[in-house]
Amino acid sequence: MKKIACCFSVLFCAALNAAQIEVTAKSFVADENEQRSHFSGSVVVVRGADTLRADKISLAWTKTREIKVFEADGNASFDITTDNGTHFVGRANRLIYTPADGLYSLKGHAVVEDRTNQRKIEGESIVLNELTRVAKVDGEESVPVKLIFTIKDQK
Numbered sequence: 001m002k003k004i005a006c007c008f009s010v011l012f013c014a015a016l017n018a019a020q021i022e023v024t025a026k027s028f029v030a031d032e033n034e035q036r037s038h039f040s041g042s043v044v045v046v047r048g049a050d051t052l053r054a055d056k057i058s059l060a061w062t063k064t065r066e067i068k069v070f071e072a073d074g075n076a077s078f079d080i081t082t083d084n085g086t087h088f089v090g091r092a093n094r095l096i097y098t099p100a101d102g103l104y105s106l107k108g109h110a111v112v113e114d115r116t117n118q119r120k121i122e123g124e125s126i127v128l129n130e131l132t133r134v135a136k137v138d139g140e141e142s143v144p145v146k147l148i149f150t151i152k153d154q155k
Contacts, residue, residue, distance in 0.1 A: 024043070035068075069098050086114060122143075122146040
């Protein structure tokens with residue numbers, strides 16, 4: 001679980017670092033006074049081969065243009081390969097990333113799949129902390145927590 005949390009944090013850091021990022025959407029609003037940007041309508045964020053999709057994406061930034069909060073709402077999904085070659089796909093109703101505290105929150109039918117190492121976590125809510133390297137997954141009666149992984153035989 002810790003390895004999934006660590007690799008997951010790398011995936012969103014890569015998407016937000018200073019590299020060329022292309023965003024397409026049906027609508028875009030930037031509010032300099034509020035220091036927020038809003039993209040809506042079939043939003044697609046592409047950085048190299050990495051892709052993030054959602055119905056809406058909002059960014060809040062500091063005066064120095066560092067991202068404070070990154071929010072993807074409605075059918076949020078991602079397909080990302082980390083610098084070490086690990087391929088992740090995932091989805092949730094809502095995804096929130098706050099760089100200052102290193103928290104990634106996936107809410108609403110959350111799923112993160114490590115396709116390289118054949119591991120998958122599912123739950124109603126997944127919270128990953130890149131600083132402490134702790135993952136917390138909560139379920140509900142209708143959406144229990146599920147962890148799928150492979151154990152190598154010790155023969």
